[in-house]
Amino acid sequence: MTARKQWMVVGVVVVAIGAALYAATRTFGADLFPVGPGSKAPEFQATTMVAGGPKTKNITDYKGQVVLLNLWATWCGPCKQEMPGIQALHDALGPQGLKVVALSVDDPGFDGAIRSFVAEHKLTFEILHEGSGKIERDYQTSGIPETFVIGKDGVIRKRVIGAAEWNSDANLALMRGLLAEPAP
DSSP states (O other): OOHHHHHHHHHHHHHHHHHHHHHHHHHHHHHHSOOSTTSBOOOOEEEEOOTTOOOEEEGGGGTTSOEEEEEEOTTOHHHHHHHHHHHHHHHHHGGGTOEEEEEEOOOTTOHHHHHHHHHHTTOOSEEEEOOSSHHHHHTTOOSSSEEEEEOTTSBEEEEEESOOOTTSHHHHHHHHHHHHSOOO
16 A cells, blocks of 8 residues: 555544544533533523613623522522522622622513512522523533532532522532632
8 A cells, every 4th residue: 555545544534533523522512521510611691681671691791700600490499499598698798799690591581570580589689581491501401490600710610400508608608718719
């Protein structure tokens, strides 16, 4: 076999391996690259639920901040149970820089229900809405509520599936520790 034919075989093998790797990451990406502690927080786009008109927000808007990103829905019982604890955490550590972001995954058209939920529970932290299901796929959620604690470096530090007591001593200590870390 000539050198040229050998290089052609090598080229075909490299292309085949590249195609296989591409197909594997597309098919098994969530298994190969799980979203959780130690991984970079995936990008998202969601709409603010504030008076004066909606604005689009994404994860880069929170760069350099400690973020508690809570995915929830108006119909979710456990979401309702954990909201007072999230509000208490926001009240305690929001002034020190903790950014609490509650992102509703309700279907499109639920803006009124989301606003009613926020008013009923007297929530004062940032409320976003993304109803396409994309954030749930990108963050590989298994249900609602699901919460991600993201450090100043944009890395997920804690992932909680289901409701939690966010103003517990352990969670307050975790947040204070993250807030004390230097910005990247």
